[in-house]
Every structure is written in structure tokens, then in C-alpha cells.
Amino acid sequence: MSLEDLYQEIILDHYRKPKNRAPELADEDVHVHHSNPLCGDEMDLRIAVADGKLDGVVFDGEGCSISQASASAMTQAVKGRELDDVLALTEDFRLMMHGDEPSRPDDLQDGIAFQGVAKFPVRVKCALLGWMAVKDAIETYQSGDATHSVTHGE
Amino acid sequence: MTIDVPTIRKDFPTLAREVHDTRLVYLDSAASSQTPRAVLDVMDEYYERYRSNVHRGVYRLAEEATDLFEGARHKVAAFTNAPVEGTIFTKNSTEAINLVAYSYVRRRLGEGDVLLTTHMEHHANIVPWLHAQQDLGFEIRYIPLTEDGRLDMDAVPALLDDGRVSFLAVSHVSNVLGTINDVKTLAAQARDANPGCRVLVDGSQAVPHLAVDFRDLGVDFYAFTGHKMCGPTGVGVLLGRPEVLETMPPFLTGGEMILDVRLDGVTWNELPHKFEAGTMMIAEVGGLGAACDYLTGIGMDAIREHEKQLTAKALDALAGLDDVTVHGPTDVEVRGGAVSFAVDGVHPHDIGAMLDQEGVCVRVGHHCAKPLMRVLGVNATARASFYLYNDADDLPPLVRGIERARDFFAR
Structure with a gap:
């Protein structure tokens, strides 16, 4: 496993040309802020829900290539899905980051490109940041709140 | 006053090892220095x-x-x-x-x-x-x-x-x-x-x-x-x-x-x-x-003088790189050997990962100084820091890694 594998083309593409990166979202239902103080990563994630589905999702913030690219790939994979399905897919991604084979590789779309990150333990939390933010946004929505802020530890 | 770095390096067992099939270049002594055999x-x-x-x-x-x-x-x-x-x-x-x-x-x-x-x-x-x-x-x-x-x-x-x-x-x-x-x-x-x-x-x-x-x-x-x-x-x-x-x-x-x-x-x-x-x-x-x-035994004045000269060389080398900004004073008379820098368009974490491939250990992050990070207007920096066992041979791998990160991420 080399550094080139970590930063393969799909990941670099998402880093250089992120999808669904925006500071605002029309019809926003929930806004969460997630930070990773250890690396100084900051992420704002906004979702809009319609008919029990994730109608819109955007992220914004600062962070390393892995965190930004993973959030970008995540937004593509989860948009339009039922909320519970997003939570299930997030769990699949999380387990993949801990070395498991993903059970839904096709549904993860470009997220599958991050499988190799599992071999770089210090970068796993980078890849997880966006996914943990969308999970939190959905749980915040389900509990009836509109904002939530999370600081991740080591 | 000069100090004999090749001889000093032999006192530090860690410095003899390789990482990623390349010579270890330890530029993180501001976080923790290496230990000489005499102490062990x-x-x-x-x-x-x-x-x-x-x-x-x-x-x-x-x-x-x-x-x-x-x-x-x-x-x-x-x-x-x-x-x-x-x-x-x-x-x-x-x-x-x-x-x-x-x-x-x-x-x-x-x-x-x-x-x-x-x-x-x-x-x-x-x-x-x-x-x-x-x-x-x-x-x-x-x-x-x-x-x-x-x-x-x-x-x-x-x-x-x-x-x-x-x-x-x-x-x-x-x-x-x-x-x-x-x-x-x-x-x-x-x-x-x-x-x-x-x-x-x-x-x-x-x-x-x-x-x-x-x-x-x-x-x-x-x-x-x-x-x-x-x-x-x-x-x-x-x-x-x-x-x-x-x-x-x-x-x-x-x-x-x-x-x-x-x-x-x-x-x-x-x-x-x-x-x-x-x-x-x-x-x-x-x-x-x-x-x-x-x-x-080596002499604190000699160590200070050595670090001053090496830091001046490092600041020169970084000043010569496009898209690289050094935080902190440029006059080595009023600064020590911890050099924080930023590369436009590249997150410090990615710089650190690239430098690791060159065998270079630097610290990336907020360095336990978040109020200062806010004053500087950044979330994190990359920091190379020098000590008595570093010399000018450690600078080319640092420069190479920074250039590689810049060309890889910011192209």
C-alpha cells in the first residue's frame, strides 16, 4: 500500500472538483457543524428532507484532501435515499474504514475508493468526517432539532 | 563555534533507522527530541x-x-x-x-x-x-x-x-x-x-x-x-x-x-x-x-549557533519555493529552530503525509496553540523543527517533499 493508493485518482478528483460543496442550501432543515480539533478540520453540513428522503445535502469547510474528498463522494452516494437507508449506508462505510468488506459497494459509489484509507489508521477519521456529519444531521432531524455541533476526539 | 553533526548523530540510536526505505530525517524535535545513548x-x-x-x-x-x-x-x-x-x-x-x-x-x-x-x-x-x-x-x-x-x-x-x-x-x-x-x-x-x-x-x-x-x-x-x-x-x-x-x-x-x-x-x-x-x-x-x-558537553552556545545557521538555511530554502509561506520572524537572531509554514492549496495533513514518504517527520496540526491559529487565520500549520543532530543534509528531503505535495495536490 503506497501513498499513491491512498491518493488515487478518484479521491484527487473529488478533492480538486468537489461535488455539492456550498455554504448554503435552499429549504435547509438541519445544519450541523463537525470539527476535528486534532487536525484542525472544520465541516458544515446541511440537509433538506422531503417525503422521508434526503432531498438535498451540501458541505463546506476546511480540511485535508481525504476529509474533503470523502465528504464530496458521500454527498453523491446519499442524495435521494430514504433517511434510514443513509444511516445504513453510513454504517457500511464506517465498517469498511475499520477493515470490513463493504456489503453495498455499488451503493457507496465513489465512496468505495476510500477502502484503502483503512490501512492508514491516522487518516480514517478524516474519511469518516463527512459521513459522521450526515449521520448526525439525520439524527438531529429525527429528534426535531435544526442544528447540532460535534467535536470529535482522538 | 561549530558542532560535529555526523558524530553527534551516532549518539542517537533512532537516527540510524530507515523509514519507507529511506534515511530518517527527524524534524520534529519541538514535539519531542530523540534520546542519546548516554541518557539511555x-x-x-x-x-x-x-x-x-x-x-x-x-x-x-x-x-x-x-x-x-x-x-x-x-x-x-x-x-x-x-x-x-x-x-x-x-x-x-x-x-x-x-x-x-x-x-x-x-x-x-x-x-x-x-x-x-x-x-x-x-x-x-x-x-x-x-x-x-x-x-x-x-x-x-x-x-x-x-x-x-x-x-x-x-x-x-x-x-x-x-x-x-x-x-x-x-x-x-x-x-x-x-x-x-x-x-x-x-x-x-x-x-x-x-x-x-x-x-x-x-x-x-x-x-x-x-x-x-x-x-x-x-x-x-x-x-x-x-x-x-x-x-x-x-x-x-x-x-x-x-x-x-x-x-x-x-x-x-x-x-x-x-x-x-x-x-x-x-x-x-x-x-x-x-x-x-x-x-x-x-x-x-x-x-x-x-x-x-x-x-x-556539546555546549549550549554551540548548539544555539548551529541551529541559528541551519534555521537561516531552511528559511532561505523555503523562501525560494513558490506558494510557500513561513509564519513567524525571519531574523534568526530573534527566533529558534521551529519553522511553521503553509503551502497554498495544500492542507498541512497532506503535506505531512507526503513528507513521510521522503522519510521526513514534521508535525502538522494546531500544535496545541489554537488561539494562535485563530490569530494567524489558519486551522493548522506544518512545522519543521531543528536540533543539534540536524544539518543541511536534512533540507533537500524537506524541500523535495513540499514540492511534491504542492505539485500533487495543487496542480
């Missing part, structure tokens, strides 16, 4: 020949262990020109500063008092004050920075003007910017404004790299740590003026720090033992004494 030998000898507790035993081994422990105290005191009875062992700088926070600041400061510190402090020299402030309600003021990352000394008189600053806490050398602060002048100014003002200096980044003279600085407390100065982890030091320490209650209490215990009261032990509760880190204290010997 002293600690091994304690465990292999005379391991026992100090101060209590009447047998030969315990005498030898006590000699190691108290001998190290004399070495540390001599190394920093501090009084032996004011040389207190702690587990690190953080604990040394907390000792002062609990046994001095929390006992003496209250509403109406002001604690003065700066925008460039490590969390170890901010968090104890913020925590105490929550309980006691004193005011905290901050000395701001100039554009090039020095303390704005022009701003100091106005901060001291009302005579309410009763405690000054300032770092000797910044762990992020490398800036060397004129703590002697600051201490004098603070005392001119309020004769009762006490001064604590966080010398974690100074003692490893400069000849520090505690008595000459004229401060009340001076904290530093062993693991950044070729010593082991687990041991730090608080230097204090004995006349101030005498007036302070103990920090941690229990065994060893008492002269007498009755059912109705306690008599504290004499300095410095009043502030050393329980069995201490004996091997590590011995290792720190050996580190003082090692550094003295």
Missing part, C-alpha cells in the same frame, strides 16, 4: 544495578538511587543557573505550570486582579489560567503579536498601566512561530507596574536550545520538560524562587512531601521536597541529569 545507559543502569526507592533506605542500593536522583537535581539546577532548593521535579511542563496555578494563582488572584499572557501560548500556558478564571473571576489580558509573529512590546505599557496585573505568564520561545521573547524585559516591566506581580515563564522550547539563566532572567517561576531536551518522557521541572515557593502551600499531598504527620496536623517537608509527593520517576530524573551532562 543511565536509566538502564538504575534498573539493572541499583533499582530501589530514594530518600528512605539505609542500604547501599538506596543510597546509590538517592545519589542519582539528588545528583540530577544539582545537574539541572547548574544547567539553568537555578537554586537547588527551587528545582522541583514534575512529570512535564504542564504539571509544573499547574503546580503554580493551584498553589499560587488560585490562592492569590481574585476579582480585580489581572493575569497577563500572550497570543502565542501553548495550551499548557493558557488552559490552567482559563480554568482558574472560571472559579475566581480575575481578568485575563493578552499581549498581541506583530505582523511577523513577535510580541508587540509597544502594546505592553498600556496593558500594565492600571497596576492591576498581578501575574504574568509568557513563553520563552514559541513552539509554533519560533519567536524568542524578551522575558527578562517583560518581567521587569511587569514588576515596575506592580511590585507584587509574579512572573512564570514556559521554557519548554527554550531550555533545549538556548543557554537559560534562571537567576539572570529575574522571574519567579520557570517551567520546562525533559523530553524535548534529549531526556526521557515523564519528567519535567519547575524552577522557582525559594522565597516565593516558601510562601506557597503544597500542590499534591501524600508521602515524601511531609516532615511530620500527626493525627491532628501535618508539617510540610522542606523545599524542594514539599512539592514532590509520592515516589517520583527516579530513572527519568536520572536520565534528565544525564541529558544536562550531554548538552553541556
Whole structure:
């Protein structure tokens, strides 16, 4: 496993040309802020829900290539899905980051490109940041709140 | 004055290893330095020949262990020109500063008092004050920075003007910017404004790299740590003026720090033992004494001169790179060997990963100085830091890794 594998083309593409990166979202239902103080990563994630589905999702913030690219790939994979399905897919991604084979590789779309990150333990939390933010946004929505802020530890 | 880096490198076992099939280039001594064989030998000898507790035993081994422990105290005191009875062992700088926070600041400061510190402090020299402030309600003021990352000394008189600053806490050398602060002048100014003002200096980044003279600085407390100065982890030091320490209650209490215990009261032990509760880190204290010997053998002035020259070369090399910005002073007369930098369009974490492939160890992140990160307007920086075992051969891999990261991520 080399550094080139970590930063393969799909990941670099998402880093250089992120999808669904925006500071605002029309019809926003929930806004969460997630930070990773250890690396100084900051992420704002906004979702809009319609008919029990994730109608819109955007992220914004600062962070390393892995965190930004993973959030970008995540937004593509989860948009339009039922909320519970997003939570299930997030769990699949999380387990993949801990070395498991993903059970839904096709549904993860470009997220599958991050499988190799599992071999770089210090970068796993980078890849997880966006996914943990969308999970939190959905749980915040389900509990009836509109904002939530999370600081991740080591 | 020159030092022979190839010979010095042979003293450090870690530096002989390779990572990713390439020579290890260790540029993270500001986080933790490497350990020379001479320090490891002293600690091994304690465990292999005379391991026992100090101060209590009447047998030969315990005498030898006590000699190691108290001998190290004399070495540390001599190394920093501090009084032996004011040389207190702690587990690190953080604990040394907390000792002062609990046994001095929390006992003496209250509403109406002001604690003065700066925008460039490590969390170890901010968090104890913020925590105490929550309980006691004193005011905290901050000395701001100039554009090039020095303390704005022009701003100091106005901060001291009302005579309410009763405690000054300032770092000797910044762990992020490398800036060397004129703590002697600051201490004098603070005392001119309020004769009762006490001064604590966080010398974690100074003692490893400069000849520090505690008595000459004229401060009340001076904290530093062993693991950044070729010593082991687990041991730090608080230097204090004995006349101030005498007036302070103990920090941690229990065994060893008492002269007498009755059912109705306690008599504290004499300095410095009043502030050393329980069995201490004996091997590590011995290792720190050996580190003082090692550094003295090479010469602190020679180490400072070597780092100055190497830092100048590093600053030149970084200045020659497009899209690279260095934080902090560019004049090596007023800065140490910690060099923080940014590369446009590349996150420090990615720079660190690229440099690792070149065998180069640098620190990336906020360096436990989040208030400073906010002043600089960044979330994180990459930092290369130099020590006596680094030389100009370590610069090409650093430059190569930075260029590689820039071309890879920002193209």
C-alpha cells in the first residue's frame, strides 16, 4: 500500500472538483457543524428532507484532501435515499474504514475508493468526517432539532 | 563555534533507522527530541544495578538511587543557573505550570486582579489560567503579536498601566512561530507596574536550545520538560524562587512531601521536597541529569549557533519555493529552530503525509496553540523543527517533499 493508493485518482478528483460543496442550501432543515480539533478540520453540513428522503445535502469547510474528498463522494452516494437507508449506508462505510468488506459497494459509489484509507489508521477519521456529519444531521432531524455541533476526539 | 553533526548523530540510536526505505530525517524535535545513548545507559543502569526507592533506605542500593536522583537535581539546577532548593521535579511542563496555578494563582488572584499572557501560548500556558478564571473571576489580558509573529512590546505599557496585573505568564520561545521573547524585559516591566506581580515563564522550547539563566532572567517561576531536551518522557521541572515557593502551600499531598504527620496536623517537608509527593520517576530524573551532562558537553552556545545557521538555511530554502509561506520572524537572531509554514492549496495533513514518504517527520496540526491559529487565520500549520543532530543534509528531503505535495495536490 503506497501513498499513491491512498491518493488515487478518484479521491484527487473529488478533492480538486468537489461535488455539492456550498455554504448554503435552499429549504435547509438541519445544519450541523463537525470539527476535528486534532487536525484542525472544520465541516458544515446541511440537509433538506422531503417525503422521508434526503432531498438535498451540501458541505463546506476546511480540511485535508481525504476529509474533503470523502465528504464530496458521500454527498453523491446519499442524495435521494430514504433517511434510514443513509444511516445504513453510513454504517457500511464506517465498517469498511475499520477493515470490513463493504456489503453495498455499488451503493457507496465513489465512496468505495476510500477502502484503502483503512490501512492508514491516522487518516480514517478524516474519511469518516463527512459521513459522521450526515449521520448526525439525520439524527438531529429525527429528534426535531435544526442544528447540532460535534467535536470529535482522538 | 561549530558542532560535529555526523558524530553527534551516532549518539542517537533512532537516527540510524530507515523509514519507507529511506534515511530518517527527524524534524520534529519541538514535539519531542530523540534520546542519546548516554541518557539511555543511565536509566538502564538504575534498573539493572541499583533499582530501589530514594530518600528512605539505609542500604547501599538506596543510597546509590538517592545519589542519582539528588545528583540530577544539582545537574539541572547548574544547567539553568537555578537554586537547588527551587528545582522541583514534575512529570512535564504542564504539571509544573499547574503546580503554580493551584498553589499560587488560585490562592492569590481574585476579582480585580489581572493575569497577563500572550497570543502565542501553548495550551499548557493558557488552559490552567482559563480554568482558574472560571472559579475566581480575575481578568485575563493578552499581549498581541506583530505582523511577523513577535510580541508587540509597544502594546505592553498600556496593558500594565492600571497596576492591576498581578501575574504574568509568557513563553520563552514559541513552539509554533519560533519567536524568542524578551522575558527578562517583560518581567521587569511587569514588576515596575506592580511590585507584587509574579512572573512564570514556559521554557519548554527554550531550555533545549538556548543557554537559560534562571537567576539572570529575574522571574519567579520557570517551567520546562525533559523530553524535548534529549531526556526521557515523564519528567519535567519547575524552577522557582525559594522565597516565593516558601510562601506557597503544597500542590499534591501524600508521602515524601511531609516532615511530620500527626493525627491532628501535618508539617510540610522542606523545599524542594514539599512539592514532590509520592515516589517520583527516579530513572527519568536520572536520565534528565544525564541529558544536562550531554548538552553541556556539546555546549549550549554551540548548539544555539548551529541551529541559528541551519534555521537561516531552511528559511532561505523555503523562501525560494513558490506558494510557500513561513509564519513567524525571519531574523534568526530573534527566533529558534521551529519553522511553521503553509503551502497554498495544500492542507498541512497532506503535506505531512507526503513528507513521510521522503522519510521526513514534521508535525502538522494546531500544535496545541489554537488561539494562535485563530490569530494567524489558519486551522493548522506544518512545522519543521531543528536540533543539534540536524544539518543541511536534512533540507533537500524537506524541500523535495513540499514540492511534491504542492505539485500533487495543487496542480
